[in-house]
Amino acid sequence: MPALVRIGRTLRRTLLQAVPTMLGIVILNFFLLQLAPGDAADVMAGEAGSATVETMAALRSRFGLDNPLLTQLGHYLSNLMQLSLGFSPRYGMPVADLIAQRLPGTLTLMVVALMVAILIGVVLGSLMATFAGRLPDRVLSVFSLLFYSIPSFWIGLMLIVFFSVKLGWLPSGGAGTIGSRLTGLPALLDKARYMVLPATSLALFYVAIYARLTRASMLEVKNQDFVRTAYAKGLTPFGVTARHILRNALIPITTMAGMHIGGMLGGAVVVETVYSWPGLGRLAFEAVMGRDFTVLLGILLLSSLLVIVANAAVDLVHAWLDPRIGAR
């Protein structure tokens, strides 16, 4: 029962905080984006190769780009009030539909990458902590440093070179076999095959972070008195690690993971571009290149919502992991 009350309270607080946060993000970004040279009409005219002053003026007035800035902002906000994200001049469709098309791809990629990163990172970190200062720790430390410092686009390219070009095991890009009429399990497996490389490139950096974090956190917990108590009860070293050390060590890791959800969205831009993965990150990239600010604002709004929700989820996980937090 107290658990439910706690969840309810967290959710209410999150909602109350979300509205002003998101409003601030929209307004701030709206003005920031105006600083970029050119607008959608310029880009479209440039791509068409020829455009008269009249056609450009017509384009601008059709998309409302000729209105004063504050009027444009007012339009956007009043659209938002009606739960509409506006219309994309470039794609010729509502932004909400555009995002809805791309969101699942990015979410799956992010969730898979994050889960894999946490799982592998925690396992490797536990190994490193167990063998601290000895050979396995040293070797893994070198690898984690390597993955931490190599940029993900390079890892992405190298994975493509190795697994797609040389070995031919995995597809080099896309999100599914085009034209295949698979359903059920085979369809899922097909999707999974396309997921392996992008998820790996995105995850490796985070694996390195979580491994190092887990190592440090476990070494700290290891010296606490309750660990000695656990040994005095006659538990095996594995039992002590799994039941007493790890759970206490996980608390800082959930904090970091929550913060990474926002960062991962940024990382997804690069990885999605490398693997031509039809996701939000690539859409954002294209929107910037096309000066399609309505789309970009929609994506930023959604990402901020995602980060807020992720933070709320982390709060809940924290409260579950550490009973002392709920007592506040």
Added chain:
Amino acid sequence: MAPLLQVENLTIRFPRAEPVRNLSFEAGEGETLAIVGESGSGKSLTALALMRLLPRGAQIASGRIAFDGRDLIKLDARGMRHLRGRDIGMIFQEPMNSLNPVMTIGRQIGEVLRVHERLTGRAARARAIELLELVRIPAAEKRVDDYPHQLSGGMRQRVMIAMAVACKPKLLIADEPTTALDVTIQAQVLDLLDTLRCELRMAVVLITHDLGVVAQWADKVVVMYAGRKVEEALPGDLFDNPLHPYTRGLLAASPRLKNDFHYRDGALSEIPGSIVSAGGETGCPFRPRCAEARASCGHHMPPLTVPAPERLVACPFTVPVEAMPHAAAFSL
């Protein structure tokens, strides 16, 4: 019959020091042995050595720890795990940090039973409630699902005790069990330990620096200084007639309210200087602080002698009782 626990010539070694040297003592079934000494005398290390839970870097260099007919030093890791928590229970000094903060106390108690008695969920929980009742925690049914931070220090120490006695061990090692608690709680906790000792017929090794605790609860006292045993006696004898200069210093430094001597009435005497590392020292480790020290004390550690039945002292220059200030004050 050999006593339950027999420690012979135990030496604990760090790379650069020997914090415990040639220590011997024994504790019989149902007996409380108190080990007293100031901080740094090696008493806590001794307790950890009995469990083979010495911190990294420390090792048992030589000696024998015979427990229930087995030498614990020769036992492998697996055999030792079977003993810990089942035949030997241990209570630590800091009840604040000795319990896992993210696990309910019921589960922490139940864990011992799962490991050693193969109890499953519900049975372990039921036993945990019984044990909480045994250590007199009120409303045990409700408390069993509490987390450590919801309990007071005294309660946590009771939970520690419940955990330590869960499998009815033959030996309970209590490493300064009441140091972190306030005085009224101290007495309750020690009373509880004593009751449990009688009920479960446990031997208790009580590590403390509190002479008041020793006087009231011990059957036998070992006084340690710088890793060595300097005196061993029954508590009555020790308080009536302390032989070693260090023991005399300790007793003179503690107030005895019963005899109307209070620190308001005058300054307590103190032992000058501080405990020094015994590593590499020849001779009596107490020599630099000892009023009775002679030149010969520096040559070798004085051997333990038997001045009276059931007594041991490691000093050849013991003074008669009358020469001591406040001597009469230490009768119990």
